[in-house]
Amino acid sequence: MPDVLVIGGGNAALCAALMAREAGASVQLLEASPREWRGGNSQHVRNLRCMHDAPQDVLVEAYTEEEFWQDLLKVTGGRTDEALARLVIRASATCRPWMRRHGVHFQPSLSGALHTARTNAFFMGGGKALVNAYYRSAERLGVQVRYDTPVDRLELQDGRFVAAWSGGQRFAARACVLACGGFESNRDWLREAWGTNARGEHPADNFLIRGTRFNTGTLLRFMMAAGADTIGDPTQAHMVAIDARAPLYDGGICTRIDCVSLGVVLNREAERFYDEGEDFWPKRYAIWGRLVAQQPGQVAWSVIDAKAVGRFMPPVFPGVRADSLPALARGLGLDEARFMHTLQAYNAACRPGSFDHTRLDDCRTEGLSPAKTHWARPIDTPPFFGYALRPGVTFTYLGLKVDHTAAVRFGGRPSPNLFVAGEMMAGNVLGQGYTAGVGMSIGTAFGRIAGTQAAAACGHAHPHLEQDHVAA
Structure with a gap:
């Protein structure tokens, strides 16, 4: 019987397994997927948001704890636990040397990833390389890894973990x-959470x-039924506007449409519905999935002209191209008269300014609702392009409530030997909204805490923890 059982196979699970093993605990990891799909959502990530008080190798300038906190506070609208958020922020400053010891390499911010050179450390080779590095290190250290092993229930005794079950197989630890x-x-759970809207649709x-x-939420549902304390709104998620032609699963970051702030976004009625220039893309891109989800048919179109080309990360699939706006409307299947009315009103409302997509510039609309508050330029230079958008869900925020120890709680009482990390508890920090790279910050911080605490529950102390890694 191993000391520590880790259920999951992404970043948080691997951080937990590695930390527990470094502390001297024997570790078994159960991953639901086959080996070739291992890593959960972490195989699709690109970067980690990092606090730093001075330039650090791939990170320029400084990104202080307070600035990180204010960025998080802004996107969450205050729906966050400040103590846990600051724990994550501080941990983000100290984790990279440990990550490097386990084979993770970093590179400077990608040229098309605007505004992240100061705030985010990019993984060389992306999330797949990160996941593979962690698995190599885990296997080298003697972590037992089992694939194709989805856990459907746990044995619990008065809040204490006894064993996990995958079908008829029992795993005690x-x-x-x-x-x-x-x-x-889990489409059924999403349907249950979102219900039916006023138009009679199931968004x-x-x-x-x-x-x-x-990520079907099987164990999350089990834990909720078992009386574990929960946190979060089931409709809140890291949800991005992505290419409507993306696959149902595993499209990853390459399906994102990044030109939203450079043009206008129209719904099925060919009407604008939100300020496309509200803030920089890394801070605001994750609001657009939810906005599109609230539109008729859960579809929208991002429309740009030639002036925007080359200023954003190009999508994988080419957009619909036309040499005139009426032709673009027809190509997108939108009502031509409504489309032209919307575009003409927008173009007429744009006020001259000094366009600069690297800052919150003074190019705005006047007398238009909704306004476009930055980067507003007339869409008047052919060729014109349009991209159909759908809501792309990355991960949901409903999860298990924790404190700084990452312990699962039952009626406010922490379990002595059951801990949680990653997306399954991210709602403690993310009540709504998102900013680039913070999911990896949460998963890395709480994965390492959970692994350390699980090893300690078995009598193993970690030999070289960073001073601020686990709160006293």
């Missing part, structure tokens, strides 16, 4: 870390899943 994601790939029927098909 002295402590356990749950790091098996949210419920974003969730039109959602695409950016990440893994294996």
